[in-house]
Amino acid sequence: MKAFLSFSCLILLVTACNTPEKKAESMSADSSKSMMESSSEEVKYPYTLDKPYKNWQPGDKKNTQVVLNMLKAWETKNAAECASYFGDSVDLSVDYFHKVIQHDSLTAMLEHSWEDYATVNLKMDDWESVISEDKKDEWVTVWYKQTWTDKKGKTDSMAVVNDAKIVNGKIVVFDEKVRHFPAPKK
Incomplete structure (x- = not known):
């Protein structure tokens, strides 16, 4: 009888020790399932888009290289060389300027x-290449700080974000947004 009781206690002990792991696995699987279900739920945003959301995916790193090479050539x-990366x-949209530029005018500009x-x-600071789910739109966004010294010796800087649309390995839209840093207090 003692042997049976000891054996039963051992089985209970082993079962009790193994249960939390299985329970933790089960809880982990349940929470993963819950996260996946909640991320696929329909979300009602306070704004609407003129065109449907394109479900952006990570894009080709070669597109990022095109944009970075173009910026390095300009710098x-x-x-x-800078012009060679454009279609x-x-x-072209940059600070206080917007125009469609033909390639033959680009080098002079x-x-x-x-x-x-x-x-x-x-x-x-960072960069990202994305492609729409339908593979029709490819964009590269770069974030950086631009510092310059003008010909009079004055140094200044600004934060810049560039969005470049890539078609067949060439930049066809270049949209720059800048944040001018405030002048230092005197």
């Missing part, structure tokens, strides 16, 4: 953009 005053025309600068330095 180092290589207008011809036959580019819808890029050279003109350096007129007031002695030096420019770009310090990258």
Whole structure:
């Protein structure tokens, strides 16, 4: 009888020790399932889009390389190389400027953009390449700080976000948003 009682206690002990792991696994699976179900639920946003959301996915890293190479070429005053990363025309929006530029006018415009600068330095904060679920739209976004010294010796800087639409490996839309840093208090 003692042996039977000892054996029963051992079985209860083993069962009790194994149950929390199985319960934890079960709870983990339940919470994962719950998270997946909640992320696929319909969400009612307070705003609507003119076009449906494109369900963006991670894009091709080569597109990021195109944009970064273009920016490096501009930073180092290589207008011809910089222009080589753009398509036959580019819808260009930068601080206080918006125009569709034909490729044959791009190099001269890029050279003109350096007129007031002695030096420019770009310090990258982050970048991301995305593609729409239907594979029709590819964009690269870069975040960086641009610091420059003008030809009079004054140094300034601003935060910049660029969105570049890529078609067949070329930039066809370049949209720049900037935040000018406030002047230092005197």
